[in-house]
Amino acid sequence: MKYDHIMVRYSEIALKGGNRKMFLLKLQDNINRALKEYEGIKVKRTQGRVFILLNGHAPEPIIEKCRKVFGIHSLSPAMKLESDLEQIQKATLEALTKATDAQTFKIIVKRIDKTFPHRSQEMNQLLGSYLLKNTEGYTVDVHHPDVAIKVEIRNEATYVTSQVTPGAKGLPVGTAGKTLLLLSGGIDSPVAGYLAMKRGVQLEAIHFHSPPFTSERAKQKVLDLADVLTAYGTKINIHIVPFTKVQQTIFREMPDSHAMTIMRRIMLRISERVCRDNGILSMTTGESLGQVASQTMYSMHAINDVTSFPILRPLIAMDKEDIIHISRKIGTYDISVRPYEDCCTVFVPKSPKTKPQKEKIQKYEAKYDFTDLIDEAVAGIETVTRIPGVSSTDEFDGLL
Ligand code: ATP
Ligand code: MG
Numbered sequence: 217m218k219y220d221h222i223m224v225r226y227s228e229i230a231l232k233g234g235n236r237k238m239f240l241l242k243l244q245d246n247i248n249r250a251l252k253e254y255e256g257i258k259v260k261r262t263q264g265r266v267f268i269l270l271n272g273h274a275p276e277p278i279i280e281k282c283r284k285v286f287g288i289h290s291l292s293p294a295m296k297l298e299s300d301l302e303q304i305q306k307a308t309l310e311a312l313t314k315a316t317d318a319q320t321f322k323i324i325v326k327r328i329d330k331t332f333p334h335r336s337q338e339m340n341q342l343l344g345s346y347l348l349k350n351t352e353g354y355t356v357d358v359h360h361p362d363v364a365i366k367v368e369i370r371n372e373a374t375y376v377t378s379q380v381t382p383g384a385k386g387l388p389v390g391t392a393g394k395t396l397l398l399l400s401g402g403i404d405s406p407v408a409g410y411l412a413m414k415r416g417v418q419l420e421a422i423h424f425h426s427p428p429f430t431s432e433r434a435k436q437k438v439l440d441l442a443d444v445l446t447a448y449g450t451k452i453n454i455h456i457v458p459f460t461k462v463q464q465t466i467f468r469e470m471p472d473s474h475a476m477t478i479m480r481r482i483m484l485r486i487s488e489r490v491c492r493d494n495g496i497l498s499m500t501t502g503e504s505l506g507q508v509a510s511q512t513m514y515s516m517h518a519i520n521d522v523t524s525f526p527i528l529r530p531l532i533a534m535d536k537e538d539i540i541h542i543s544r545k546i547g548t549y550d551i552s553v554r555p556y557e558d559c560c561t562v563f564v565p566k567s568p569k570t571k572p573q574k575e576k577i578q579k580y581e582a583k584y585d586f587t588d589l590i591d592e593a594v595a596g597i598e599t600v601t602r603i604p605g606v607s608s609t610d611e612f613d614g615l616l
Contacts, residue, residue: 217295217297217306217307217310218295219270219275219293219294219295220269220270220294220295220296221267221268221269221270221293221294221295221296221375222267222268222270222275222278222279222282222291222292222293222294223265223267223291223292223293223294223368223375223377224243224247224265224266224267224268224282224288224291224383225265225288225289225290225291225292225383226240226243226265226266226287226288226289227289227385228287228385228386228387235391238391239287239387239388239391240261240266241261242287242388242389242390242391243266243285243287243288243388244259244261244266245388245390246285246286246287246388246389246390246449246450247259247266247268247282247285247288249450249604250281250282250284250285250447250604251268251278251281251282254273254278255271256271256272256273257269257270257271257273257278258271262370262372263328263370263371264328265368265370267294267296267375268282275293279291279293279381282383283381283382283383283384284384284447284448285383285384285388285448286384286385286386286387286388286389286413286414286416286448286449287383287384287385287386287387287388287389287391287416288383288384288385289382289383289385290380290381290382290383291380291381291383292366292377292378292379292380292381293377293379294375294376294377295307295310295311295375295376295377296373296374296375297373297374297375297376298373298374299329299332299369299370299373299374300374301334301342303374304339304343304367304369304374304376305342305343305346307367307374307376308323308343308346308347308365308367308376309346309347309350309351311363311365311376311377311378312347312351312354312363312365312378313351314378315362315363315378315379317362318354318361318362318363319353319354319355319362320354320355320356320357320360320361320362320363321347321354321355321356321357321361321362321363321364321365322356322357322358322361322363322364322365323339323340323343323344323347323364323365323367324340324364324365324366324367325337325339325340325343325366325367325369326366326367326368326369327339327369328368328369328370328371329369329370329371332369339367339369343365343367344356363378364378365377365378366378384414384448385414386413386414386415386416387414387415387416388416389413389416389417389418389448389449389450390416390418390449390450391416392415392416392417392418393417393418393497393498394417394418394419394420394494394495394496394497395412395417395418395419395420395496395497395498395499395500395528396420396421396422396455396487396490396491396494396496396498396499396500397409397412397419397420397421397422397499397500397501398421398422398423398483398487398499398500398501398502399421399422399423399438399441399442399454400423400424400438400502401434401437401438401441401552401554401556402502402552403502403536403539403540403543403548403549403552403553404502404503404504404507404531404539405501405502406441406444406445406502406543406546406548406551406552407502407530407531407539407542407543407546407548408500408501408502408503408528408529408530408531409421409445409500410445410448410542410546410548411530411531411542412500412528412530413445413448413449414448417500417528418449418450419445419449419452419500420452420453420454420455420490420494420496421438421442421452421453421454421455422454422455422456422457422486422487422490423435423438423454423455423456423457424457424459424483424486425456425457425458425459426458426459426460426463427458427460428460429460429463430556431556433554433556434556435456437551437552437554437556438454438456439454439600439602440551441548441551441552442454442602443602444546444547444548444551445548446602446603446604447547447604448546449604450604451601451602451603451604452601452602453494453599453600453601454599454600454601454602455490455597455598455599456597456598456599456600457486457593457594457596457597458593458596458597458598459593461589461592461593462479462482462586462589462590462593463479465584465586465589466478466479466482469583469584470580470581470584471580472567473567473569474569474572474576474577474580476510476569477510477515477518477519477569477572477577478577478580478581480510480515480519481518481519481521481522481577481581482586482590484499484519484520484522484523484527485522485523485586485590486590486593486594487499487523488522488523488525489590489594490594490597491525497525497526498525498526498527498528499523499525499526499527499528500527500528500529500530501527501528501529502529502531503516503529503531503532504529504531504532504533504534504535504536504539505532505533507536512570512571514570514571514572514573515569515570515571515572517574518572518573518574518577521574
């Protein structure tokens with residue numbers, strides 16, 4: 217008997233009522249995609265669980281891949297066997313002896329198949345006494361066991377598991393629509409994208425690029441960040457906007473103190489156009505309240521004014537330290553801190569307003585019509601698609 221399956225437990229999906237089937241199909245799809253390099257693997261849905269048939273592959277690397285799939289609560293290598301007392305006894309014995317360093321154990325039986333002749337509580341006792349009789353040096357500890365051996369007697373078969381690896385939690389990517397992530401080369405926006413994906417949202421990204429002030433390497437940095445993010449979901453289209461002319465014009469025509477706010481407003485106007493052209497219903501940024509001048513309540517009020525689209529700000533209440541912690545965990549930090557310039561750092565004014573006023577800005581903007589420049593920028597967008605697993609790194613230090 218050996219661990220020939222992975223048992224996948226999901227949590228929140230179970231609450232989704234009528235949409236449950238859709239959530240599970242998406243989860244199944246996403247697991248299949250994460251494991252596409254493993255030949256012969258099968259992902260099956262049964263009542264309350266998803267099972268991965270390993271078909272000869274070792275469980276560990278498969279579990280490692282699945283830890284990045286949102287919607288999974290936990291994963292366990294599982295032995296599949298007939299619902300037969302003797303077989304179950306043997307499997308639990310094997311699970312116990314395979315658990316290294318364990319001295320105490322506990323049996324947890326779940327009888328889903330009500331036609332199975334022994335009730336859960338009776339099975340706990342039958343299996344517990346069998347293990348004590350057939351081993352030496354083990355004792356039962358129901359409160360803090362070194363190993364908890366779980367037996368699920370299901371309609372189609374029985375599964376025995378012992379080891380549990382936590383999953384990424386959240387909801388399957390692709391169940392909550394699409395957002396356009398404003399992706400800079402910084403630390404924050406990739407983390408914002410990751411957190412949006414965690415709630416089931418699929419990403420497209422937009423990046424404002426200002427050559428020659430920002431280099432090819434700065435653009436590459438953004439593509440590399442997108443690659444890391446693809447490992448948590450699906451492919452990502454990145455819309456790269458030629459932004460040099462717009463930026464130069466802003467800094468030439470608009471007062472220095474309000475240039476940053478006006479630039480942000482134009483970024484959002486362009487982003488909204490991309491949303492409309494691609495059927496995307498929201499935008500996501502890496503803004504965190506009070507982090508810099510453009511992220512005060514006043515600034516957000518003035519910047520937000522140009523669009524009626526919802527803007528998701530998953531980091532809004534987070535401290536920088538916590539954001540950095542996540543970026544390290546998900547593997548974007550080392551890319552984000554590469555010392556390449558981005559368009560905002562090149563054009564930073566000496567003293568940006570922390571309390572820009574909407575009315576003042578509207579007055580400044582009325583003096584110069586940016587429409588043609590915006591049209592030109594949108595027409596010049598280059599869209600690059602990044603596919604999961606093609607160029608992404610595999611460094612991964614576990615999830616939150
Ligand atoms: P980040 O670490 O994400 O760059 P930040 O702390 O540097 O954020 P800002 O430079 O004020 O903050 O940018 C705020 C948000 O605006 C970013 O999180 C990102 O979503 C968006 N943004 C900034 N610059 C760009 C850019 N060049 N292309 C696309 N989005 C951008
Ligand atoms: Mg930045």
